Amino acid sequence: MSIEEVNASVPDIVNKFSTNVKNIYNLGARSFWIHNTGPIGCLPYILANFQSAQRDSYGCAKPYNDVAQYFNHKLKEAIVQLRKDLPLAAITHVDVYSVKYCLFSKPKEYGFELPLVACCGYGGIYNYGSGGCGETITTNGSQIFVGSCERPSIRVN
DSSP states (O other), X not given: OOHHHHHHHHHHHHHHHHHHHHHHHHTTOXXXXXXXXXXXXXXXXXXXXXXXXXXXXXXXXXXXXXXXXXXHHHHHHHHHHHHHHOTTOEEEEEOHHHHHHHHHHSGGGGTOSOTTSOSSEESTTTTOSSEETXXXXXXXXXXXXXXXXXXXXXXXX
């Protein structure tokens, strides 16, 4: 799917989500914790597989983060409406995007290094590509187990 096609699908996705929340409410639920999506343009998977995508000043793929922000905007609108439609519900909206984007934009402030590089992976500039976490791969005739990085506490991804 293109970015435009994904954006075009967002209202339908959010509407279906709202319908599901209403259905759960009608079954008796009253407390909802709804979090938005994170900055997907900062994920090693996106960065490694869509290398031609425009980057922002922190190295994240801007068009993918734009999609995430559009989704989050539509989700927030839906939450406002859900609060009107479901007066007995306690709806908590959690802004995951802003918190996670801070980790990419100011990693050193939070004790992180190499924020765009996967901790668990193998290959390429983003440590993502030749093997996924938990896989055993063959490189130059040697078997390599793809495990966690040496210091996961300082990695964002």
